Amino acid sequence: MGRVGVLLLNLGGPEKLEDVRPFLFNLFSDPEIIRLPVTWLQKPLAWFISTSRYKKSQENYKQIGGGSPLRRITEEQARALEAKLEEKGQPAKIYVGMRYWYPFTEDAIAEIKKDKIEHLVILPLYPQFSISTSGSSFRVLEGLWEEDAALGDKVNYSLISSWYDRPGYLQAMADLIAKELDKYENPNDVHLFFSAHGVPVSYVEEAGDPYQREIEACTSLIVQTLNRPNAHTLAYQSRVGPVEWLQPYTEDALQELGEKNINDVLVVPISFVSEHIETLQEIDIEYREVAEEAGIHNFRRVPALDTHPGFINDLAELTIESLNNPSQKFADVVRPSERLKMYPQERWEMGITTSAEVWNGRFAMLGFIALLFELFSGKGILHAIGIL
Numbered sequence: 001m002g003r004v005g006v007l008l009l010n011l012g013g014p015e016k017l018e019d020v021r022p023f024l025f026n027l028f029s030d031p032e033i034i035r036l037p038v039t040w041l042q043k044p045l046a047w048f049i050s051t052s053r054y055k056k057s058q059e060n061y062k063q064i065g066g067g068s069p070l071r072r073i074t075e076e077q078a079r080a081l082e083a084k085l086e087e088k089g090q091p092a093k094i095y096v097g098m099r100y101w102y103p104f105t106e107d108a109i110a111e112i113k114k115d116k117i118e119h120l121v122i123l124p125l126y127p128q129f130s131i132s133t134s135g136s137s138f139r140v141l142e143g144l145w146e147e148d149a150a151l152g153d154k155v156n157y158s159l160i161s162s163w164y165d166r167p168g169y170l171q172a173m174a175d176l177i178a179k180e181l182d183k184y185e186n187p188n189d190v191h192l193f194f195s196a197h198g199v200p201v202s203y204v205e206e207a208g209d210p211y212q213r214e215i216e217a218c219t220s221l222i223v224q225t226l227n228r229p230n231a232h233t234l235a236y237q238s239r240v241g242p243v244e245w246l247q248p249y250t251e252d253a254l255q256e257l258g259e260k261n262i263n264d265v266l267v268v269p270i271s272f273v274s275e276h277i278e279t280l281q282e283i284d285i286e287y288r289e290v291a292e293e294a295g296i297h298n299f300r301r302v303p304a305l306d307t308h309p310g311f312i313n314d315l316a317e318l319t320i321e322s323l324n325n326p327s328q329k330f331a332d333v334v335r336p337s338e339r340l341k342m343y344p345q346e347r348w349e350m351g352i353t354t355s356a357e358v359w360n361g362r363f364a365m366l367g368f369i370a371l372l373f374e375l376f377s378g379k380g381i382l383h384a385i386g387i388l
């Protein structure tokens, strides 16, 4: 076999407070995150949302030390995987490609070309597939392959779309949970609270995203592997915007546990394998407050896998299996139809409803864009009637 590379895909995160706004702009420019009926509105909308959201988001990053640890942890995972592959007799160079911040996926591919890699394993660091995460990174890669015939000719790639059911990963998760459970006075009485990152319902119901199915299957498999008598709940966190996301929402599920007088809750984050803002800030700070208010006073969390040896070993085995077996290609991966509007919600309801708010938002945005246009061009209705 010729030169082997592994491309680890991840979301990326702002490393400094000044990065937050351009990071959010990149995120909301992605049509797999927000899709509008007219493509030319995508960038103005991304500008509008990132501008209105970044201060609040900066406050959250301030609470975790001023930036995301995602790049550092992903690079540590890359080094650990490289060492494990070497140990297993399958040397490979590992690359990190982030979707919304440095090092970008495009830069990783430029390195891969420069290094003359012949076999590339594309491995997203998301255990479950979603159109909004692995799917979005695959789209970027597919575009690069289409643009550059030399890539297709020289780099033989192997795509892994999800791996939530791997026994090594499940065992690593079960080990982490068991270790935390055993720190409680009565481990069997602790309620396990699986918290997954949410996605809008339309992704699953209209675009056919397998994410919810994979999250549910993953939760059941972890519970089976753990093999303890603890009760458990699955809920979805990190909702953004006015549309309906997967339910139950984490805050509602915590409220419900509080009403049932459950005091010992252990949160298990399952959509992501590294510590990041949604574990360190959202769960550890925001949801802890929600839990306290709901009467849950012993609220703890299982740490993310990061460079857990069993997990890294499983990634190495997955890489070797993928090199030896034919795998999926970009065209095999679930994608929404180009015409599908994934946000905001389309169903109309009367009264002060989500739909009404969405339409208000749309009109406000159009008005805002028209105002910007007038300010820059000096032409328009406000000039005509003498207001500007």
Ligand SMILES: C=CC1=C(C)c2cc3[nH]c(cc4nc(cc5[nH]c(cc1n2)c(C)c5CCC(=O)O)C(CCC(=O)O)=C4C)c(C)c3C=C
Pocket: 011, 012, 013, 014, 027, 032, 033, 034, 057, 068, 069, 070, 126, 130, 132, 133, 197, 198, 199, 200, 240, 271, 272, 275, 276, 277, 278
């Ligand atoms: C499997 C994990 C993730 C899914 C699914 C996902 C979907 C998704 N996310 C947003 C909006 C935001 N995500 C943000 C940060 C963020 N998202 C994930 C993972 C998933 N997102 C991670 C790991 C991170 C954090 C990176 C870090 O900095 O540590 C943010 C920015 C943070 C904030 O301002 O709150 C936004 C916004 C949408 C809309 C979406 C599905 C459509």
Ligand SMILES: [Fe+2]
Pocket: 197, 238
């Ligand atoms: Fe997200």
